[in-house]
Amino acid sequence: MIDLRRLHVLRAVDHYGTVTAAAQALHFTPSAASQQIRQLGRELGVALLEPQGRRVRLTPAAQRLLAHADDIQARWELAEMDLRSDGDQPAGLLRLAGFPVSVTTLLAPAAAALVARHPRLTPRVSEAEAGSCFDLLFDGDAELAVVEAKPDEPPRDSARFDQQPLLDEPFDLVVPADHRLIGRGLVDLTETADDPWIVPSTACTCRTHILAACGAAGFTPNVAHDARDWNATIALVAHGLGVALVPRLAQVPANAAVVRLPCAGEPRRKILTVTRHGGRANPAVAAALDELERLVPALLTV
Template sequence: MIDLRRLHVLRAVDHYGTVRAAAEALHFTPSAASQQIRQLGRELGVALLEPHGRRVRLTPAAQRLLAHADEIQARWEVAERDLRADDDQPAGLLRLAGFPGAVSALLAPAAAALAARHPRLTPRIREAEAADCFDLLFDGDADLAVVEAKPDEPPRDRARFDQRPLLDDPFDLLVPAGHRLAARERVELAEAADEPWIVPGAPCTCRTHVLSACGAAGFTPPVAHDAVNWEATIALVAHGLGVALVPRLARVPESAPVVRLTCAEEPRRKILTVTRPGARGDAAVAAALAELERLVPVLIAG
């Protein structure tokens, strides 16, 4: 009989990349984590760890077992939810995670609406970047995450996470009021090629989107300032210090002396919802997803 706790240690080593990183996430010592995997191997009659330099790594047998381990974990979670469910109404703690822009534009209003509509449901939001969101989901510390996909990067761990598109978020060109382009409704990015640019700082995913969009338009933006926070970006543009690409989800105050222009190239980023496999059947998660879907057209139109 397989010990599911030991199987989870094996999955953690694969997810985090090393025995040490997995042990730290699980609050084990590295030797204790290794021992759990060796014991699992003895139960199955195969070696799951092998020497690799001064460290150890998962064997081919362990990699084959992982394909089944993720499916076992998903089925077990579905069984647990089925046993706990006394009706189809959302109830209990719903743990939501997302990057800062998603928290402001999507998760906060969704959580407020869910709490009002379902008194037995308690949404809890955690701000986290994409990599941390995946870790929170893997560790069982989040039920639903909203993440920003990186350009030209395939979805992470396809079998381990259920990742689905939520929206394509367009980028607009933000210029100071009175700028030579401010009277236009639609511009080509190349028209701003010689402007000073405010670009998101590394390692923000939006930096990759901005640089990719400018590169596709045939230029490298001359970076005058770096800003991760969209409020800071808006302030820099408002003071005439440059132009910027700003996603539609980023709210620009009406009082700010800036103008938002549609880009002819229509650059955009993909926003995904991510759960563990099978979790979308949970009443609370399903209610949250429905609320997010309801919000999207309003936000993009605005």
């Protein structure tokens, strides 16, 4: 009989990338995590770890086992859901996670609506970047996450996570209140080629989208200032220090001396909802997804 706890250690090594990282997440020592996997290998009669330089890696047999392990985990989640269900009425604790802007504009209002519609449901919201959202889901510390699609995150066809599009979010050009482009309608970014720009720091995925949009318009922006927080970006624009591309979900304070302008070609980023496989059958998750879908149309208007 396979010990499911040891199987979870194997899955953690695959998810976190190394035995050390998996051990840290599971509150094991690296040697204890390795021992759990070796014992699982002895139970199955196959080697699951092999040397790679001064480290170890999962063997091809371990990779094959992982496909079955993810299926087992998904089936176990469905079984737990069935045993704890109260018909199709959302109830109990629902843990939601998302990046900062999604918490402000999506998860906070969705959680409030869930409390009003489903008194037996208790939403709990956690702010986390995309990588941490996947970790929370994997560790069983979240049931639903809202993330920005990124090339270094788990592939969309991952057997471990169910990732579905929520919206394609446009970026708008934000300019000072006295800028020459106000009143032009759709703005062609080529008209900003000589402006100073405020661009997020290298740690922010939005920087890639912004530089790509400017590149598609035929220029490299003159980066005068960098700011990762959108409120900081808007403050810099309001003081006449440059222009910026800001995602539609980022709220602009009503008293900010800036104007938001839609761009020709509408540069965009993809926002996804993510659950563990089988998680969308959970009535509480389904209710949360319904609330998120209701919110999206109003948020996409300038």
